[in-house]
Amino acid sequence: MIEEMRLRDLGVIAEAVLPIGPGFTAITGETGAGKTMVVTGLGLLLGARADSGAVRAGAAQASVAGVWIVPSTGSVADTVADAGGELEPYDDDRGELYVSRTLTAEGRSRASVGGRAAPAGVLADLADDLVVVHGQSEQLRLRSAAAQRDALDRFGGSAIAVVRAEYEAAWERWRSLSAQLDEIAGNRERRQAEAEELRQALALIEATDPQPGEDDALAERAERLANAEELRQAAAVARSALSDEDGENDVSTLAAEARRALERASDPALAEIAESIAEIGYRATDIATQLSGYLADLDESGPHELAAVEERRSALAALVRAHGTLDAALELWNTGSARLAELDDDSDHIERLTAERDAARAALDEAAAALTATRTEAAGRLGAAVTEELHALAMPDARLVVAVTEGSESAHGRDDVAILLAPHPGAEPRSVAKGASGGELSRVMLAIEVVIAGTDPVPTFVFDEVDAGIGGAAAIEVGRRLARLARSSQVIAVTHLAQVAAFANNHLSVVKANDGQVTASSVRRLDGEDREAEMARLLSGLTDSDAALEHARELLALRED
Structure with a gap:
């Protein structure tokens, strides 16, 4: 869980402190105020490629620091220890992890993990265990066959993980034996x-x-x-x-x-x-x-x-x-x-290797069949569960199908996995890569994450304008689902919709200063009338509109219900 983030001279942000904590945190603000820089800063903490263009104009360097609450033992603690860092005690079974990254205007980057300097690659290793980030680029990635296969495998949990590991071991053995045979036969002279x-x-x-x-x-x-x-x-x-x-x-x-x-x-x-x-x-x-x-x-x-x-x-x-x-x-x-x-002994060696390779091929065929069967069973359950979620996300007639068909052999199996969407009755399911609009793709992605969270939980989800292309009732249901996801994971959403922000238990506002810069005082946790005013601004562009304020109160009441 991310407890706090500090940004300095990143994009338009001069200095900002973001108290985050558990549950669902919504981050809102005017266009150009620097909301997306929060995701950019988080990306730097997770080992993303450093771009000197992110340094604020006139500043020598940008810096990002984050505090995570993590288990005292496990893969994260091991990675930190391997890098020479330490966790600060937090409670009996958790510790605080301090991570920072600086980026100079010349493009040089430095990182620290647990109080010790570390390469950015260590941050990337930690990212897999800490955060899943979803934005417009991740929506585009969901259109790829590999991302769709990975989504199914995540949903399948340990059942798929076990047979996939067996397949990968069989694949490596078969490839190794085949390479040895090719080397001997091809170099006989x-x-x-x-x-x-x-x-x-x-x-x-x-x-x-x-x-x-x-x-x-x-x-x-x-x-x-x-x-x-x-x-x-x-x-x-x-x-x-x-x-x-x-x-x-x-x-x-x-x-x-x-x-x-x-x-x-x-x-x-x-x-x-x-x-x-x-x-x-x-x-x-x-x-x-x-x-x-x-x-x-x-x-x-x-x-x-x-x-x-x-x-x-x-x-x-x-x-x-x-x-x-x-x-x-x-x-x-x-x-x-x-x-x-x-x-x-080449002739005898070739004969022995051929027999071993043929046996490895048979084992590979068996492992591939088992992986296909396990994926096919999980695909039916994933399709049904996501379809149910889509109905709750204002797509009452939509139907999602996860198709597992025979594909080319690779290290990941012999299956082509395609996520197909039929948005209304009578429509043939089509690949989300071709048939889904931006708004539909946003909801499909959210529905998949909500469903997968039940079998493959992730400590923190970050959504960068996951509500793009939607509004009205659909936006309200997106907010509900984010709140539901926050029951098992920390959720951070950068949004421009009041209907989504209403369901957050922690609302942060990034406010642009008069000179166009963002200062520490411009990032605030909103409560009471301040939150109602921000919600009204999101709804109408006005903070003092009676109608917008009333609508804002109605939306906030939905979370309480």
Whole structure:
């Protein structure tokens, strides 16, 4: 429920506060006073496209703020929380939601939800759970087949929602399987080429049999073999210095002599040093042994091993050129077999997918038939209920028929839904898209909403001159039906008819100031004589006409009755 709206510098409105609250609120005012700007402002709060032309002339920006009373839990609260906003506590199970939108003269727009900045898309998400707006554009939309189908589905409630969800799931599965089949069949040659290329790549990898890190190890080995003579000379010199076969001036011999000299002395301190020198001798002998092994390995390798290493590196290089790195080649070896099996299995895969697609088609046919049957049953009830409403809306001879016929297959089913109107006895029902006048279409739309509200309630309905094209008794019945709708939902109606405004429990008047601007004081809640005067103005254009005032009192008495 919308509790309050504030408008600033929007259209001709300089500043206005609209206390709305529960029930039926009628908004009236002189032509050009800015009544429709109320709907425009509400649209901005609900995520409508921002138009800089709505900013009041001479102002830097327009702003709209609204306060909603919403359940503390549920889809609205979840959307607000996801946007980072919060609800202000209102009572035990409801909270206040603050929403605002600003629009600059340059066309930039900013929005906030629950005290946090949010994209306009969040406002649009909230709109589906908060408000249904009806105006001249919505009347035109009712002429479309999609809008008529949606109206029927809303009336059908959970019964249609369940079978429609089942149909949509079956539709998506059938489309997915069909797309997979088309992809495989349409790209068979490409897949065959991919399989052959993959088969050759795997064969080369298998023949080469690379090992992880082998390329780096071979590079190091090749470097050693390419410099074998230089390495041999360095190792030989080092080994001779540590332990020479002549045993004259190498480290091992000299260390042994030093140890023996110290051992002949009788000082314990020298004995400890002699042990350290002995360790040096042992260590020199070990290192000399390692160098001997290194020299023996070089002697065994020779030029033939270098050639073998380079040949192996060349084979690995071919894999690296083909796959980028040796690791990538090894990864392909680990995963390529499964992909090759998939590509080679096209025939069996197509056969399996075809069977699954045929089963999905059968399930889709069954779901479509169930959806059609459910819609057809609901269509009869909707037609009868709306017809009854039209009789009460000063169309006593009208008959509305909701026809469900076979149509093209889509994500919404296989049904064409058409709302047909026979305005008088003997007339063949014709599509409201062709046969209904503006006034008739207004009443059809209202009758549908009144009926649907019983199965698919909406928190707030906003009607922008839903009474266009009607008057007299028809207007009185429109007012009655709006009041009836307000028993279960909040109703806001911008109207120029006293017969409609009379049934509101909250009457707001937008008054144009002398300079053509609307100020905060120009939006007032009307009661008593002020309301009678406004009603008289709507009836006759005069606020002090005795006849108009008397007529206004008669209309206001109808609501009390």
